[in-house]
Structures are given as C-alpha cells and as structure tokens.
Amino acid sequence: MxxxxxxxxxxxxxxxxxxxxxxxxxxxxxxxxxxxxxxxNLHGAxxxxxxxxxxxxxxxxxxxxxxxxxNLxxxxxxGVALIFANLRSxxxxxxxxxxxNLHGAxxxxxKxxxxxxxxxxxxxxxxxxxxxxxxxxxxxxxxxxxxxxxYLGGANLSNADLSGVILRGANLIGADMSGANLYxxxxxxxxxxxxxxxxxxxxxxxxxxxxxxxxxxxxxxxIGANLAQVKNLSINNLSKVKTLxxxxxxPELMEQVKDKYPHLLxxxxxxx
Numbered sequence: 551m552x553x554x555x556x557x558x559x560x561x562x563x564x565x566x567x568x569x570x571x572x573x574x575x576x577x578x579x580x581x582x583x584x585x586x587x588x589x590x591n592l593h594g595a596x597x598x599x600x601x602x603x604x605x606x607x608x609x610x611x612x613x614x615x616x617x618x619x620x621n622l623x624x625x626x627x628x629g630v631a632l633i634f635a636n637l638r639s640x641x642x643x644x645x646x647x648x649x650x651n652l653h654g655a656x657x658x659x660x661k662x663x664x665x666x667x668x669x670x671x672x673x674x675x676x677x678x679x680x681x682x683x684x685x686x687x688x689x690x691x692x693x694x695x696x697x698x699x700x701y702l703g704g705a706n707l708s709n710a711d712l713s714g715v716i717l718r719g720a721n722l723i724g725a726d727m728s729g730a731n732l733y734x735x736x737x738x739x740x741x742x743x744x745x746x747x748x749x750x751x752x753x754x755x756x757x758x759x760x761x762x763x764x765x766x767x768x769x770x771x772x773i774g775a776n777l778a779q780v781k782n783l784s785i786n787n788l789s790k791v792k793t794l795x796x797x798x799x800x801p802e803l804m805e806q807v808k809d810k811y812p813h814l815l816x817x818x819x820x821x822x
Contacts, residue, residue, distance in 0.1 A: 553586045567596045583621075618656075648686075658696075668706075678716075708746075728766075738776075762787065772797045773817075785810060793817070 554562065568577030583603040590610045598616050604624040613633040623643040627650050634654045642662045651671045658676045663683040672692045677700050684704040694714040703723045713733040717740050724744045733753045740760045749769040756776045763782035768790040776798045777783060785806040788794065794807060794814040807814060 552582075552584060554582075559587075559590065563592075563595055563597075566600060570596055570598050588626075743782075767791050777803075788814070 562580050562582065565578040566580035569579050571577075579599065579601070580597060581601040582605055583601050584605060585602075586606045587610055588606045588608045590607070592607075592615055593611045594614045595612065596616045597620055599619045600617070600621070602620055602622045602625055605622070606626045607630055608626045609629045610627075611631045612635050613631045614635060615632070616636045617640050618636050618638040619640060620637070621641045622645050623641050625642070625645045627645055627647045629649045630647070630651070632650055632652045632655050635652070636656045637660050638656050639659045640657070640661070642660055642665050644664045645662070646666045647670050648666045648668045649670065650667070652675050653671050654674045655672070656676050657680050658678045660677070660680045662685050663681050664685060665682070666686045667690050668686045668688045670687070670690045672690055672695050675692070675695045678696050678698045680697070680700045682700055682702045682705050684706075685702070686706045687710050688706045688708045690707075690710045692710055692712050692715050695712075696716045697720055698716050698718045699720060700717070701721045702725050703721055705722070705725045707725055707727045707730050709729040710727075711731045712727075712735050713731050714735065715732070716736045718736050719739045720737070720741070722740055722742050722745050725742075726746045727750060728746045728748045729750070731751045732755045733751055735752070735755045737760050738756045738758045740757075742757075742760055742762050742765045744764045745762075746766045747770050748766045750771065752770055752772050752775050754774040755772075757780055758776045758778045759780065761781040765787070767787050770791045772791055772794050774796045775794075778798050778800060780800075783803065785803065788803070788807060789811055791814065793816075795817045799807065
C-alpha cells in the first residue's frame with residue numbers, strides 16, 4: 551500500500567483541483583488507489599471524480615470534502631469523518647463505512663451496494679435514489695435522513711434508528727428491518743415485499759399505499775400508523791402485530807379487526 555508525504559499529498563490535491571477547475575485541460579487527475587491515507591486531514595478537499603479504489607482512509611477527516619463521482623470501491627472508511635461531505639454519485643461498492651460520521655452528507659445517487667454502514671451516523675443525510683442493495687446498515691443512526699426512492703433490496707437495517715426518515719417510494723424488498731425504530735417515518739409507496747418488520751416501533755409511521763406482500767409484522771407497534779390503501783395487507787398479517795391503537799385502516803379491514811381482534815385497537819396498560 552503506497553504512502554504519501556504531506557508535501558506529495560498537497561501537490562496531488564493541488565493538481566487535481568486544477569484538473570477539476572479546467573475540466574481536465576490542465577493539472578492531473580488524482581489516483582490514490584490502494585494508498586494509505588489513514589488519519590489524513592482532508593477537510594474540505596476537492597476530490598471530485600478521484601480514484602481512491604481500495605484506499606485506506608480510516609479515521610481520516612473528510613468533512614466538507616467534495617467526493618462526488620469519486621471511485622471509493624472497497625475503500626476503508628471506518629471511523630472517517632464525512633460530515634456534510636459531498637458523495638453524490640460516488641462509487642462505494644463494498645466500502646467499509648462502519649462507525650463513520652456522515653451527518654448531513656450528500657449521498658444521493660451514490661452506489662453503496664454491499665457497503666458496510668453498520669453503526670454509522672447518517673443523521674440528516676441525503677441518500678435519495680442511492681443504491682444500497684444488500685448494504686449493512688444495522689444499528690446505524692438514520693434519523694431524519696432522506697432515502698426516498700432508494701434501492702435497499704436485501705439490506706440489513708436491523709435495530710437501526712430510522713425515526714423521521716423519508717423512505718417514500720423506496721425499494722425494501724427482502725430487507726431486514728427487525729427491531730428498527732421507525733417512529734414518524736415516511737414509508738408511503740414503498741415496496742416492503744418480504745421485508746422483516748417484526749418488533750418494529752412504527753408509531754405515527756406513514757405506510758400508505760406501501761406493498762406489504764409476505765412482509766413480517768410480528769410484534770410490530772403500529773400506534774397511530776397510517777395503513778390506508780396498503781397493498782397486500784390481510785387480517786392474518788395484522789393478527790400478529792402488537793397494537794393498532796389509533797392506527798388508520800381501510801374501512802373493510804378495520805371492521806375485520808374489530809370483529810376478530812378488537813384488543814389490538816386498545817392501548818396496552820403498562821406493566822409494573
């Protein structure tokens with residue numbers, strides 16, 4: 551793995567910025583693939599379209615950096631600071647972003663399939679239309695993040711904090727969302743076919759028009775949730791939830807619940 555002195559790194563960044571500013575006519579595109587950049591101070595660095603394939607950026611400071619369209623496939627970004635960084639359309643296939651701080655980062659249209667984002671901080675991040683196929687987001691903090699129209703098929707979101715998250719129109723086919731906190735989340739028009747929503751905290755969540763075919767809802771807490779016009783939602787699915795207190799259901803389904811499982815419409819008394 552190649553290493554750079556401070557002067558070499560400064561020159562590479564300077565030449566790359568010139569390359570970006572002149573649309574490739576001057577300067578030189580940065581190629582730091584497989585380089586050791588761990589603990590590097592790259593705060594605010596301009597690395598648009600840079601080559602960082604398999605680079606070690608663990609614990610580096612890339613806050614406010616421009617990494618849009620950069621190639622970070624297989625890169626080690628464990629524990630990195632990417633606060634408010636621009637990663638729009640970046641390539642992050644199989645990248646390790648575990649424990650990374652991506653608060654407020656721009657990740658729309660990013661390619662994050664099979665990336666490791668476990669325990670990552672993604673509060674207020676923009677991941678709209680991102681490809682997160684089979685990505686690991688277990689225990690990640692995604693509150694108030696935007697994942698509208700993101701592709702999360704087969705992703706692991708178990709025990710993640712998804713409170714207030716926007717997942718409108720997202721593809722969550724086969725995703726593991728067991729134990730996740732989805733308080734006040736927007737899942738309207740999402741495809742949750744085969745997703746595991748067991749033991750979820752879905753207070754005030756909006757699931758209107760979502761597709762729940764073969765989804766697991768065992769033990770889900772649906773207090774105040776909006777389940778209007780949900781596709782493929784049956785009384786059998788609802789019989790396994792923890793509660794439907796103040797939940798919004800289509801009239802026909804509500805009548806079936808009242809007839810067969812009226813206790814689900816009552817608020818459970820706390821145990822002392």
